[in-house]
Amino acid sequence: MTDTHQKSIADALAEIRKKISPTGKNPANLIAVAKTFSAEAVAEAIAAGQRHFGENRVQEGMAKYPALRAAHPDLVLHLIGPLQTNKVRQAVAHFDVIHTLDRASLAEELAKEFAKTGRRLPCYIQVNTGEEPQKAGCAPQEADGFIAECRNRLGLPVVGLMCIPPADEEPAPHFALLAKIARRNGLERLSMGMSGDYETAVEFGATDIRVGSAIFGGRSYPAIPG
Template identity: 60%
Template structure:
């Protein structure tokens, strides 16, 4: 009998968890305080299944439509999956996003906040919500500017009745990530927010040192797309 080779992703998964554990302990933190978001965007079900079978239940997707096509069968086969929307959200997709995702990490402007609030009221479903902060003020990137983050968080809470759980950022590719992570941590602390989604395959150890509660890892886990 030929035993199928273990997917390389499982070895990478073990290495990532070991790195998270070490980085958290080095920072004087409980490793359990850092959650791995497996970024499965663009990967087919057959690439995701071994990771699900290994026990992972927290996944990130960029596009509402792709997730809605891919995940119903996977969720049925592996109960307890938690899906995070980590890509930009268009207001015309707010209904689907609120109905399908457990967490929307990319609330970044008034139009989206209003649309999400309306859909929450209609559906009674309450996904966790993060504000995306454009820490590098990059014109091509989504996210509220840092100097506008306090006002926007207050607006989401007071004007739209939204419960904001945390913040998310994607530092500029060519910048040192640490100032961006430190800024996001400061903004979260100032606004009483517990969750920090920051750090990806290249910089998640640094993000953990600077307070990340969620690290979003795709290529280091699944390989390059």
């Protein structure tokens, strides 16, 4: 790792922090999304003061963070990608926050695992604000009922809502919709905003922003064999 590379991550973090909190008051929680990036890149962000990290896949989080967490016990690991029910046990054991609670079957499995282990992770309910068929999340019109089911019947520690606006639409209306659903359900936390729209998300009340490429640079995905 070169000093130049380390400075680039540190500078990116400093720039984002300044943008999300120009006055230094009540900043949104910055989650550095490290999916596909190495443990060495995460270590550089840690050296720059970053403590909250997001991963899309349970297995990647399990592989990447044990040594980092041993050296830095104050790290907080957020699961921000879809969670399969058969990965619930591993997710609860290795992560600290879940942002993608999106369906009844997952809620049931989380409730069982929380009861079994006594480890209760804060959960965000994912709302599919664009109602995109290929995207996870409960429909906006079903959100109130699902929130009540998770909190009242299952007793899950639901702390807020999460969304990913459609890539080809203005994000502001989606952030406004998520904030409206949260308000009427008495939820204070909003996980919304990524590298391209986090400043807009903060304007609409984001309490947690999930930023990856603006911190670590562009991602290189492995080629899929033809």
